[in-house]
Amino acid sequence: MEIIEKIKTNKLVENQTEIQKICLDKLQSSPLPNPKSELWRLSDKSKFSTFLDYSVNEKDLKFDTPYPKNSQNTIRLIIGENCQIKLIEDNYSIQQLSEHELDKYIKDQISCFDQNENWSDLLNLSLSCKKNILGLKINGSKIPPIEIFSHASCNSLNAKTLVILLEKNCDIQLLQVNLGKDNSSLSQSTFFFLEENSTLTHGVVSYGKNGSNLLNSLNVIQQKNSKYNLGSLHFKFNYARFEINIKQSEGNAKTNIKGMQITKKDEQISTYTKINFNGPNGFLDQINKSLADDKSHAIFEGSIIVPKIAQKTDASQLSRNLLLSDLAQIDTKPQLEIIADDVKCKHGATISQLNEEELFYMRTRGITLAEASKLQLSSYFQEIISFIPVSKDRWDLLDKILNEN
Amino acid sequence: MQSQMKESDPILEVKNLFASTNNLPILKGVSLAVYPGEIHAIMGRNGCGKSTLSKIIAGHPSYNITDGDIKFSGENINALEPEERSQAGIFLGFQYPIEIPGVSNLEFLRVSTNARRKFLNKEELDTFDFEELVKEKLELVKMDQAFLSRSVNQGFSGGEKKRNEILQMALLEPKIAILDETDSGLDIDALRIVASGIKKISNAQTGIILITHYQRLLDEIEPNYVHVMADGQIIKTGGSDLALELEKKGYEWTDNFVKET
Numbered sequence: 021m022e023i024i025e026k027i028k029t030n031k032l033v034e035n036q037t038e039i040q041k042i043c044l045d046k047l048q049s050s051p052l053p054n055p056k057s058e059l060w061r062l063s064d065k066s067k068f069s070t071f072l073d074y075s076v077n078e079k080d081l082k083f084d085t086p087y088p089k090n091s092q093n094t095i096r097l098i099i100g101e102n103c104q105i106k107l108i109e110d111n112y113s114i115q116q117l118s119e120h121e122l123d124k125y126i127k128d129q130i131s132c133f134d135q136n137e138n139w140s141d142l143l144n145l146s147l148s149c150k151k152n153i154l155g156l157k158i159n160g161s162k163i164p165p166i167e168i169f170s171h172a173s174c175n176s177l178n179a180k181t182l183v184i185l186l187e188k189n190c191d192i193q194l195l196q197v198n199l200g201k202d203n204s205s206l207s208q209s210t211f212f213f214l215e216e217n218s219t220l221t222h223g224v225v226s227y228g229k230n231g232s233n234l235l236n237s238l239n240v241i242q243q244k245n246s247k248y249n250l251g252s253l254h255f256k257f258n259y260a261r262f263e264i265n266i267k268q269s270e271g272n273a274k275t276n277i278k279g280m281q282i283t284k285k286d287e288q289i290s291t292y293t294k295i296n297f298n299g300p301n302g303f304l305d306q307i308n309k310s311l312a313d314d315k316s317h318a319i320f321e322g323s324i325i326v327p328k329i330a331q332k333t334d335a336s337q338l339s340r341n342l343l344l345s346d347l348a349q350i351d352t353k354p355q356l357e358i359i360a361d362d363v364k365c366k367h368g369a370t371i372s373q374l375n376e377e378e379l380f381y382m383r384t385r386g387i388t389l390a391e392a393s394k395l396q397l398s399s400y401f402q403e404i405i406s407f408i409p410v411s412k413d414r415w416d417l418l419d420k421i422l423n424e425n
Numbered sequence: 426m427q428s429q430m431k432e433s434d435p436i437l438e439v440k441n442l443f444a445s446t447n448n449l450p451i452l453k454g455v456s457l458a459v460y461p462g463e464i465h466a467i468m469g470r471n472g473c474g475k476s477t478l479s480k481i482i483a484g485h486p487s488y489n490i491t492d493g494d495i496k497f498s499g500e501n502i503n504a505l506e507p508e509e510r511s512q513a514g515i516f517l518g519f520q521y522p523i524e525i526p527g528v529s530n531l532e533f534l535r536v537s538t539n540a541r542r543k544f545l546n547k548e549e550l551d552t553f554d555f556e557e558l559v560k561e562k563l564e565l566v567k568m569d570q571a572f573l574s575r576s577v578n579q580g581f582s583g584g585e586k587k588r589n590e591i592l593q594m595a596l597l598e599p600k601i602a603i604l605d606e607t608d609s610g611l612d613i614d615a616l617r618i619v620a621s622g623i624k625k626i627s628n629a630q631t632g633i634i635l636i637t638h639y640q641r642l643l644d645e646i647e648p649n650y651v652h653v654m655a656d657g658q659i660i661k662t663g664g665s666d667l668a669l670e671l672e673k674k675g676y677e678w679t680d681n682f683v684k685e686t
Contacts, residue, residue, distance in 0.1 A: 376487070381523035383507035384483050384516075385533070385593060386540030392508075395536075399527025399576075 023072045023177070027051040032146060033076065039126050043146040046135065053139040059263075060136065062319050062351055064288045067259035071205045071233040076147055077176030094410065098169045099180040100152045112160025112190075117183065122155040125183055129211060129239065137294070140237040140263055144209035147179035154180075159187035165410040166194045172204035172232065179207040186218040186246075195223040195410035200232025200257060209237045214246035214273075223408035224252040225417065226260065234260040244272040244299070251407030254289050255282040255421060264293040271299020271330055277306040278407040282421060283316030283348070290319035295337075297330035304335040309404060311397070312341070312348035319351045326358040326365060333360060339369040342400060394422050431460050434499055436632045437482070437515075437601050442493035444481050451477045451488070453657035459601060459632035466635045466643055466668060469654035470676045475636045476520060478654070479603045483517035484510045498600065511537075512544035514600035516593070518607050520636075522586040525577040530589070533577045534559060538596045562595040566622045583610035591622040601632040608642035620645030640672045655679035 026032040027047050033040060053060045095114070097105060107114045117125070126145065133142060154168070170180035186192065198208050214220055226234055234257050242248055254260050266275055281289040295304055310318035318341070326333045339352040354367040374396055382392035398418055405417050435458040444452040451474050459465055467475050481488050482495055484507035495502050502510055525533065531552075538558070539549040550558060563570065566588040578586050587607055594602050604623070608616055623646055627633050635642060643651075643665060651667040652659045653676075660682050661667065 378523050378525050380485055380507060381519065382525070382533070382537075384511050384519075385537035386508050386511040386544075386597070387533075387536055388508050388540075389506070391536065395528050395533070396525070399525065402527045 022075065024051045027146070033149070037150060039123065039130070040146055040148075042127070042130055043142045046130075046133070047142050047146060050135060053136050057136045058321070059292055060139075062290065062317075063261070064259060064317070067233070067288055070231075071235065071259055072177070074175060074177040074203075074205045077173055077178055093164050094167055095164050096167045096169070097154065098171075099154045099182060100170075100178075105156070109160070112158070112163040114156060114158050114163070114166075117155030117157055117185065121157070122153065122183060125155070125185070125211070125213070137265070138237075140207065140235045140261065141209045141239070143235070144179050144181055144207040144237065147177070147207060148181040148209075152178070152180050153183070155183040157185040157187060158192060159190050161189070161191050163190070163192045166192060167197065167410060168194065169197045169199065170206060170208045171199040172201045172206035174201045175203050177205040177207065179209075182208070182210045184211070185213045186215055186220055188215045189217045190215070191219040193221045193223075193409040195225065195408070198224070198226035198234060198236060200226075200228025200234060202229045203231040204229075205233040205235075207235045210239065212238075212240045212248075214240065214242045214248060216243045217245045218243075219247040219249075221249045221409045222251070223410055224250065224254075224262075225408065226252075226254045226257070226262070227420065228255075228257040228260070230258075232257050232260075235263075236261065237263045238265065240264075240266040242266065242268045242273040242275065244270045247274045247276075249276045249407070249409075250279070251404060251409065252277075252279040253282075253404060253408060253417060253421075254280075254291070256284075256287070257289055258287055260287075260289040262289075262291045264291070265296075266294070267296045267298055268302045269298050271297055271302045271333070274303040275306075276407075277304075277308070278404045279307075280309040280311070280401065280404040281318050281320075282311045282313075283318045284313045286315045288317040288319070290321070292320075293322040294325065295323070295335070296325045297333045297335070298327070299329055300331045300333070302326075302330055302333045302335070304333075304337070306335075306337045307403070308337075308339050309400065310339070310341045310350055310352070311344065311400070312350050313344040315345070315347045317349045317351075320353070321351075322354045322367070324356050324358075324365060324367070326356070326360050326363055328359045331360045331362045333363040333365065335363070335365045337367040339367075341369070341371040342397075343371060343373055398422060433461055435460050435496075436498060437634075438494075438496040439478075439482070440494045440496070442478075442481070442495065443491045444477065444488050444493075445491055446477075446488050450491070451657055452481065454493070455654075455657070455659055457652065457659065459634060461632060462629040463650065464627070464633045464635065464646060464648045466637060466648040466651045466665075467654055467659075468637060468651060468668065468671055470679065473654045473679075474657040475654050476605050477657075479517055479605045479634070479636060482510075482603060483507055483515060508540065511597070511599075512540050514541075514544075514598075516597055516599035516602040518587075518590040518594060518602060518604040520606040520609065522578045522581075522590055524579045524581075526579050528577050529573075530575055530577050531556075531559070531573040534573070534593065534596055537593065541597045559592075559596065562592055565595050565625055566591045567618050568592060584612065584615035587611060587615070587619055588622070591619055591626070595622065595626050598626075599631065601634070602627075603634040603636070605636045606638070607635070608637055608639060616641065617645060640668050643668050653679060655682055
């Protein structure tokens with residue numbers, strides 16, 4: 021892996037920024053995550069090495085995938101292309117973070133990084149040049165929905181970073197779309213800071229093409245009385261990891277997560293979530309669905325951490341999985357780490373196949389097996405897709421999932 | 426009684442049918458012929474093979490036909506898929522209608538109806554035309570339009586599920602309907618609504634098989650023939666008076682038949 025050699029010899033990127041220097045410095049001593057650690061042990065080593073095999077590309081080639089038509093009342097930003105934005109209206113404002121603000125926020129984050137848990141972020145911030153980092157601060161209400169795109173380029177490794185600070189009482193809907201290209205790797209790291217009483221309804225849709233790889237890391241800090249809703253969907257990647265790290269910094273916040281990953285052929289897609297309650301009265305409702313077909317492998321590992329300070333936490337985590345083939349594999353591990361004694365926490369996991377009796381019922385009504393399976397799958401997906409905000413209809417997500425191979 | 430001369434050919438003919446699941450024999454030589462306009466009732470203890478017979482006629486993939494034939498309109502349908510049987514005009518009303526969360530009842534009914542209409546070379550209906558049709562059929566089973574916007578059978582009461590089955594029967598206009606314990610779990614009013622719906626849908630060209638334990642459904646819909654099943658076979662066939670006899674005698678005597686055979 022050329023990239024690892026370059027990290028070791030400090031030749032990964034030229035004209036390093038201070039943040040790149042800090043991250044490269046951290047990576048130099050151990051450039052790869054520990055393959056025996058809980059977060060990496062199931063990761064397919066050969067696929068992971070494919071991710072790292074592409075050379076770093078700071079300049080994006082012209083992106084030729086047509087985006088769905090933009091709605092007039094949606095703000096659309098493409099990281100690395102048109103990141104200049106300054107909107108100051110009567111009831112809201114969206115402005116870019118100054119270089120100083122951005123540096124300070126990222127450095128604060130890095131200071132808390134763990135080599136294994138944040139390896140994806142360390143790599144991302146080592147690679148992301150200034151052009152590919154979008155930092156925004158948003159305040160106000162009645163803000164138009166926002167779409168933010170990150171995309172890879174063929175035969176290269178691209179890194180994109182998004183930092184958003186939501187100021188007090190702010191309420192936004194944001195759809196983040198990560199698009200893979202043929203034989204490409206995309207490293208996407210996202211950092212959200214939700215101030216008191218703010219609400220973020222966030223959608224993440226990541227879909228690739230043949231031989232696409234993705235490391236997608238999402239870090240959220242929630243102050244009290246903030247509300248974070250996440251609907252996510254990852255599909256069609258040779259190798260993808262979605263790492264979610266949420267911290268309710270003072271408790272008294274609400275987090276709702278509905279995520280899904282779909283694997284086919286010999287793909288491997290995994291979701292790792294860590295929800296840390298750092299104060300009382302925190303709330304979490306999480307469901308993660310996996311669907312694995314052919315010879316693919318889907319992984320979910322979720323951890324909920326409830327320290328002594330987090331009394332009256334109410335947390336629920338459910339992993340529901342559908343195996344469509346005898347050769348497909350699903351690993352799921354929802355887990356709780358509870359120190360506080362006055363909490364309501366539950367977790368569970370199910371793995372099943374398409375329901376034969378449901379299929380037979382539909383077939384006795386003249387619906388073919390293929391149509392019946394599609395109907396059943398669409399009902400399985402619907403719960404998640406309906407939770408993804410902003411223009412989900414224009415993205416025809418359900419059609420994409422059901423019809424693409 | 427089945428040997429009487431009939432003017433037309435049977436809609437459904439089951440000939441010496443043997444079937445098993447997981448190598449366990451369930452049906453052990455069932456023969457039955459249903460002619461246009463006829464109503465047959467099949468009665469018997471739990472586990473005697475009544476529901477299995479209905480599922481096998483509908484093409485359930487978990488059962489293997491080891492011997493015998495099922496003929497529908499003169500054609501052997503042993504190898505047909507369940508959807509092909511349905512499209513051709515075989516309807517199975519489920520004892521326990523399946524809930525399908527997330528699939529809207531209206532869309533489910535429309536897709537089903539269009540599959541049957543396509544087979545009949547009738548024009549497929551778009552959502553607007555279908556809504557007109559379904560409103561008319563809802564009247565038959567006294568169902569509210571609100572049922573259409575819900576997921577298939579999800580959150581329906583037992584009676585609502587059974588009425589939804591009869592609604593499907595009305596929309597699909599089958600040549601033969603096999604109704605598996607459609608009366609179970611119904612109160613008297615619901616039973617009357619369901620029975621009245623069945624009577625309105627059936628005509629001189631259709632056949633009906635009612636699988637039931639009780640006389641009360643047969644009070645509403647008088648069968649031409651009553652068959653008693655035990656241990657995977659039809660052991661006795663008679664007229665509607667046989668059902669009354671069963672009501673008095675129970676099924677104990679069928680155990681003796683099983684022991685003797």
